[in-house]
Amino acid sequence: MSYVPTPSQTVGPFFSIGLSALYREKIECEPGEGKCVLIRGRVFDGDGQPVPDAVLEIWQACETAGGDCDQEPARREKIPLGFGRIATNERGEFQFNTVRPAPRRDEDGLLHAPHLVVVVLMRGLLRHLLTRIYFAGETANREDAVLNLVPPERQQTLLAEPTNERASELSWDIHLQGELETVFFEA
């Protein structure tokens, strides 16, 4: 038997009522996995105006953080590993802390450079958007199976750029439209 997925509808302007209890600005990963980073950015609409009512969900697929569908709910972790949820403020800004992930080779042999998956929700979006954050300067980016699907001139929209010398702070903005429109994926 096959069912068609339920249609999406916008998250609307008042999502904080339902979603704020699980806001997470610090993404928990397995200890000792890598370098801690702070990623900051802003969300802009088609007029270049900041979006003060967006919510981003970050997913970082640590090996241990997902896929273990057989596990009983009672044994699951309190805060899901690898998950972040951040609302933009009145200036359209967001920020979160995480651990820079390692490159990964999938079962099919494809290389994935370090990246985070981002789900973008807001009033005006009837379906959420899906994008990825990569790290500027990472050598594995050249071989990444997904980045190579993106036209070269648009790849930079997916790159978080370091804003300090140690590259512990990075900047990554979302442009919903316009010349700098962020690359969004259909999956």
Place this chain on the structure above:
Amino acid sequence: MAKLPVFAKVIVGTQPEYLHPDYRSSVKRAPTRPLILLPHAFSERTGPVFGRDCVSATDRDLTAQHAGAPLGERIAVSGRVLDEGSRPVRGALVEAWQANAAGRYMHKMDQHNAPLDPNFSGCGRTLTDTDGRYQFLSIKPGAYPWGNHANAWRPAHIHFSIFGDGLLSRLVTQMYFPGDPLLALDPIYNSISSEKDKQRLISSFDLGTTTPDFALGYRFDIVLRGRDATPMEK
């Protein structure tokens, strides 16, 4: 490691398009360039796993979060969360939020001139059980005006947010009520081109889950993207 769920492509017309000009807010926020087709890799086939610690037993009763009972028509909203293979999605996190019976949200940006109810926050959260079932106890939300066009009113609705197995199962939607005359006029509801698919957002009145002398029952089943890659044994 357990098998990861598999995801079919989205069938055109069963989901809203990003740009739906009748819904004014989509005009400056919908992407304008074609989306890039993404292979379903580990990152998309896995997703956050929420535990029972993320919800408490009282989170699914929106009528019992304050000193007094909220005003309004008491309702029990229940249903099943299923995958595309019609199997129950177990332990799915279901978050819900809504306006009060007067059509006002407990939110600083809601300026609608209708009374707040000090006994109603409008926030619920639960996990599905082993049959994929969830249930909320609440009050029926009111319709409310919004600025989309002249004399625009949103039909009564409850917002739902669900995490199933794998990030691609992520769904945020709205549940409506049967017989609402505002549905035909609502650009958000009508952003789905297929008549049959949009009607799936309308809950059904259910005498079976109606509690005598207490609450009206509404059923709302939800189908998430994805299919369990490890079929249950017969």
